[in-house]
Amino acid sequence: xxxxxNFADLRSAAIEKLEAIKEKPLILVGTATCGxxxxxxxxxxxxxxEVSKHQLDVQVEEVGCMGHCYAEPLxxxxxxxxxxxxxxxxxxxxxxxxxxxxxxxxxxxxxxxMAALEPNDEFPTFEDFPRGVIEKKxxxxxxxxxDPDDIDHYLAKDGYAALAKVLEMEPTAVIDEIKDAKLRGRxxxxxxxxxxxxxxxxxxxxxxxxxxxxxxxxxGAFMDRAILESNPxxxxxxxxxxxxxxxxxxxxxxxxxxxxxxxxxxxxxxxQAREKGLLGDKMLGSDFSFDIKIFPGSGxxxxxxxxxxxxxxxxxxxxxxxxxPYPTTAGLFGKPTVIxxxxxxxxxxxxxRQGAEWFKSIGTENSPGTAVFALAGKVVSTxxxxxxxxxxxxxxxxxxxxxxxxxxEFKAVQIGGPSGGCLPESSLELPIDFDSLxxxxxxMGSGGIVVLNEDDxxxxxxxxxxxxxxxxxxxxxxxxxxxxxxxLEILTDITxxxxxxxxxxxLQELAEDIKLGSLCSLGKTAPNPVLTTIRYFRDEYxxxxxxxxxxxxxxxxxxxxMIVPEKxxxxxxxxxxxxxxxxxxxxxxMLKAIHQDKCFxxxxxxxxxxxxxxxxxxxxxxLEEQTEAEExxxxxxx
Amino acid sequence: xxxxxxxxxxxEQYQVPAGENLLWAxxxxxxxxxxxxxxxxxxxxxxxxxxxxxxxxGIPNPVTSCTQEVREGMVVKTRTPLVDRLVKTGFxxxxxxxxxxxxxxxxxxQCELQKIAKERKLKLKLTRLRPxxxxxxxxxxxAKTFIYDPNRCILCGQCIWVDHHKVEAGxxxxxxxxxxxxxxxxxxxxxxxSICTQCGECVKVCPVGALTFKVEEVEKG
Ligand SMILES: Cc1cc2nc3c(=O)[nH]c(=O)nc-3n(C[C@H](O)[C@H](O)[C@H](O)COP(=O)(O)O)c2cc1C
Numbered sequence: 055x056x057x058x059x060n061f062a063d064l065r066s067a068a069i070e071k072l073e074a075i076k077e078k079p080l081i082l083v084g085t086a087t088c089g090x091x092x093x094x095x096x097x098x099x100x101x102x103x104e105v106s107k108h109q110l111d112v113q114v115e116e117v118g119c120m121g122h123c124y125a126e127p128l129x130x131x132x133x134x135x136x137x138x139x140x141x142x143x144x145x146x147x148x149x150x151x152x153x154x155x156x157x158x159x160x161x162x163x164x165x166x167x168m169a170a171l172e173p174n175d176e177f178p179t180f181e182d183f184p185r186g187v188i189e190k191k192x193x194x195x196x197x198x199x200x201d202p203d204d205i206d207h208y209l210a211k212d213g214y215a216a217l218a219k220v221l222e223m224e225p226t227a228v229i230d231e232i233k234d235a236k237l238r239g240r241x242x243x244x245x246x247x248x249x250x251x252x253x254x255x256x257x258x259x260x261x262x263x264x265x266x267x268x269x270x271x272x273x274g275a276f277m278d279r280a281i282l283e284s285n286p287x288x289x290x291x292x293x294x295x296x297x298x299x300x301x302x303x304x305x306x307x308x309x310x311x312x313x314x315x316x317x318x319x320x321x322x323x324x325x326q327a328r329e330k331g332l333l334g335d336k337m338l339g340s341d342f343s344f345d346i347k348i349f350p351g352s353g354x355x356x357x358x359x360x361x362x363x364x365x366x367x368x369x370x371x372x373x374x375x376x377x378x379p380y381p382t383t384a385g386l387f388g389k390p391t392v393i394x395x396x397x398x399x400x401x402x403x404x405x406x407r408q409g410a411e412w413f414k415s416i417g418t419e420n421s422p423g424t425a426v427f428a429l430a431g432k433v434v435s436t437x438x439x440x441x442x443x444x445x446x447x448x449x450x451x452x453x454x455x456x457x458x459x460x461x462x463e464f465k466a467v468q469i470g471g472p473s474g475g476c477l478p479e480s481s482l483e484l485p486i487d488f489d490s491l492x493x494x495x496x497x498m499g500s501g502g503i504v505v506l507n508e509d510d511x512x513x514x515x516x517x518x519x520x521x522x523x524x525x526x527x528x529x530x531x532x533x534x535x536x537x538x539x540x541x542l543e544i545l546t547d548i549t550x551x552x553x554x555x556x557x558x559x560x561l562q563e564l565a566e567d568i569k570l571g572s573l574c575s576l577g578k579t580a581p582n583p584v585l586t587t588i589r590y591f592r593d594e595y596x597x598x599x600x601x602x603x604x605x606x607x608x609x610x611x612x613x614x615x616m617i618v619p620e621k622x623x624x625x626x627x628x629x630x631x632x633x634x635x636x637x638x639x640x641x642x643x644m645l646k647a648i649h650q651d652k653c654f655x656x657x658x659x660x661x662x663x664x665x666x667x668x669x670x671x672x673x674x675x676x677l678e679e680q681t682e683a684e685e686x687x688x689x690x691x692x
Numbered sequence: 693x694x695x696x697x698x699x700x701x702x703x704e705q706y707q708v709p710a711g712e713n714l715l716w717a718x719x720x721x722x723x724x725x726x727x728x729x730x731x732x733x734x735x736x737x738x739x740x741x742x743x744x745x746x747x748x749x750g751i752p753n754p755v756t757s758c759t760q761e762v763r764e765g766m767v768v769k770t771r772t773p774l775v776d777r778l779v780k781t782g783f784x785x786x787x788x789x790x791x792x793x794x795x796x797x798x799x800x801x802q803c804e805l806q807k808i809a810k811e812r813k814l815k816l817k818l819t820r821l822r823p824x825x826x827x828x829x830x831x832x833x834x835a836k837t838f839i840y841d842p843n844r845c846i847l848c849g850q851c852i853w854v855d856h857h858k859v860e861a862g863x864x865x866x867x868x869x870x871x872x873x874x875x876x877x878x879x880x881x882x883x884x885x886s887i888c889t890q891c892g893e894c895v896k897v898c899p900v901g902a903l904t905f906k907v908e909e910v911e912k913g
Contacts, residue, residue, distance in 0.1 A: 354869070371866075376739040376759045529847075529873030532742045536785040536824065539871050543822050560820065567781040570753055570774075571742050 057338045061218035064330055068209035079112040079157055081105075082130040084198050086119035086283040087315055088276070088437075092126035092143065100146045101129075104153035112157055118284020120198030121438030125168060130199065131156065137174035139167045171199075184453040185435070190416060192424050193400040194440045197284035202319045205326040208287040214332055216406035220295050221340040228299040228406070229255060235410035236422050237402075241267055241358075241395030242471075242499045243575070244421070244488035250392060253382035254300040257390035262302040265367070265386065265393040266293050268309040268316070269351050269358035272471035273522060275502040277426045277438055278396040282309065282316035285400075286323035290346065292399030294333065295406060297344045300392055304345060308363055311350040320348055355472075355526035359574050360393045362528070373528050374574035397426055397501075417443030421487035425498070431468075431505035432459045441486070448482040451505055462507040465606075466590070468515060470499030472522045473579030475586030476512060495586040497579065511606030512591040513598055516583045517545040523580040534577030537568040541584060550611045553599035562588060607672040610655050614677040617659075619645050621669035629670060632662035650677055697764040702771065708762050713737070715744050715757040718770070725770055726779055726808040728848040728899055730758040733857075741848055742782045743808065745775045754778055776812070783814050788821045790900075791828065791843035797901040798839075804899035805846070829874075834884035838895045838905050842874050845902035851875060851894035863888035875902070 083089070083098045101114045122128055125142030131152065132138040139162060141152065148166050155161045162176075169180040180186040200207035208214070220228050233248025254262060266289060270278040281289060293305050309317050324346055327333040335343045349367050356362050357372040364386050366372035385391025401423060405413045414422045421443040427450065430436050434456035441450060447467055451457065458464050466476045475496030477484065484490050488498050506515065524538040541564050544557050565581030572578045588595060597603045604612040617629070617638075624644035637652035638659060646669075648659075660670040696707045699714075701723050708717040716732055718725050729741040737758035745754040749767040754775050757768075769775070786805070794800050794816060809816050825843060832840040847866070852875060855864050863886050867876040877886035895903040 375736065376756070525870060527870045529868070529870040530738070531740045532782050532785050532847075535847075535871060535873065536789055537781075539824055540785065540788065540821055543824070564781070567778055571745075571778045571782060573739055573742065 068206035094127035100149040123437035216403035240397035271355035292402035511608035531573035533571040629659040798904040799901035834882035
């Protein structure tokens, strides 16, 4: 039988199975890591128990993550005759009611619903919200809606159709299509994927290898994990197509060992693909044979760097080495190797199915397609978002993320992971694409975006990220090992009020030299948070150094806590009980005050002071010891 | 006879063996480029000391010469403002984590760091940067004939290379990560307790005062 016939059989069987499932009510519970952290497994159990208690013919399935992490545990219920609705956050009580009120008694409980999945007359869809207008889902489209543990769900949604098509094409034609689509690597650097494949295809040496980089070591980044847990087949199909294009016989998926659920779901997906003849010897009856191994990574951030990742698979310590030679010439075991990120590979099936022109119609000219972001920090709706390249930072923060939490002022976004940069309010109109971000001093990186508000100290933020990269430096090269340490010492001094006026220039000099002088991109990008915060928030550095003042009221050594007598109540002494060091006393007039020399700056009193008073404030520069609290003066306060 | 290529270094023409690495080709022509970690026999340089920077026409930024193969017509500059700046910072960074006190060091006057300082007119003391060697590590004098002072080590890896590839003892390697990376034995035990054969080959290649023969041994020759 031909490849296309073999595939058509698999596909129609899958569609038939899925149609049958849809005829009955179906409950989908998001049990990716984000859902589990919010209690999804307990909710799942309640659904199972309630369904059997009421003896309902309802299927309960585990799915992945839809990206609305702020609303986890998230549940989708489809029920013939009703719009398919997403509910969240769903706790155990809500789960009970959804079964008894909705599935037993036919009331869809709109009060718990977030949005409908398809247009209908009853309830708004995700597309009706500003977020839905901006979002454009390609690789997240099916995440959270298909069962990652059942290959038929993927097959029924055009899964592996691209592979069936590719197996009847010339490898070079596949490469040309990806080149034409101008797909750029989503692992950070944005290198054109088709060009990378072509280098590998043309390189001498065999066997060749393909590797999926699923190390995802950036703190706060979880988009690759969501894809691995929610739709593993999409990237497996992409990896097989990559292998076919460069004619590789073996592939690896390098997943960090801290992602046990991802590894489990991937393993299961690989087994099912092999069983269906979509992976392994002569797949789908073609002449092409290829198999994939999972390699659990060992947890170091630098192991995500491609040369370090390769040495790690080879069995040595994951240390980066000089490029060139690039992996496409001399990669795994010295052989030509393609290494691509999870997201990059996830686009491949879509591009091969719908064509380069379709892909280029989304996004910008030089960065076509979408960008997947993990939105975190002081923003209302945290989670995963997939938006077209060229979307502005403002749209991402205010329309997708629904703005700043607690009615605070926006200050900056830290974009691109620990080696990205901090962009200020004046950059809100900057379009998000590889080149614009680079020009702004940040980078696309892995797609982490942390929103910062008026309470964040930019010097402390720079110190925080540099502390991460400095600890994650492998120590091999001089500039990264010692240069980041030097910078960290200077930043620590500044946040402790021990900075010297010449420190800002020294930081800049060191940063420039570390960028130029380091061996790998960890060192070459580590100074970015420092350089961008100096570029956009130099006044904050100067306030710390010249005035001993922290404008964000964050650096402990530069602030004091005080109680504003005008706001304090004689009748309340909650703060006294909250203080672990007995620094708060009652004045003769019964108002409360703080002994500065005893205060540990633990923030407990500020949290404890009842909202109707809000009498505890922070001031900077710090008060002199034993000064009466009245003299807040014109210091920054909050 | 192997073939030759023509290259220009700092305005002078040289004929060098094709396929040669630029650092070693330049050194053979008598052009000095600072270097600590490069090993001639090694196929791919570690490129970890980051001192052998040069500028090459057609390449936008300085590159490490130990990772460049010579090409016909290559035009190289060993001294440009940017190269000098990188070498200075790299050198100062190494000093910031190095027990200086040269007068007390057995390698005084034969030390590669001193040579680099002399050639490039760099100071052997810290002015711009902060000292990072705040807690000194214990010196290992357990071996009969030599001493290992980790506080003087600059992590060039020369000793490890001879241990692995010449002597084939496998007694030492790089241990720990990041700022704590150092040369050490398996399990960080003393040299005497390790499988070290105390042949002394590693001491001969140490460019600084990290591995030095005990004085009696030097006198005996
Ligand atoms: C310190 C460091 C960490 C990295 N971590 C990752 C990672 O976790 N995942 C990833 O895909 N790429 C990571 N990269 C980028 C890879 O080196 C490589 O560029 C990427 O996997 C190529 O895939 P792409 O072309 O699909 O982007 C990292 C790079 C550096 C320098």
